[in-house]
Amino acid sequence: MAHYLGRGMRMVVAGVAPEAIVIVGELTRSWQRFGPVVKSEVAAQILAGPSPEVAPALDGGMARLRGTVALVLQKHFGSNRALPG
Secondary structure: OHHHHHHHHHHHHHHHOOOEEEEOOHHHHHHHHHHHHHHHHHHOOOOOOOOOEEEEOOOOHHHHHHHHHHHHHHHHHOOOOOOOO
């Protein structure tokens, strides 16, 4: 699972070129075991530039809750106007 997660992240890194990737979910409970595998898979085929920092969310389950709340707030209170340009 960790190998495939890291390989999938490679596509995100190639397309978006993030500086950091934060992992949220049950995998973070066993990060000491799976983290090195995920990191090595992400770094295996970087096309250009440095490999992004891959790290677990430090607050465990609260990160998912915060993300959900952020999406709800954005949906109900965010701007619906198109950006200029």
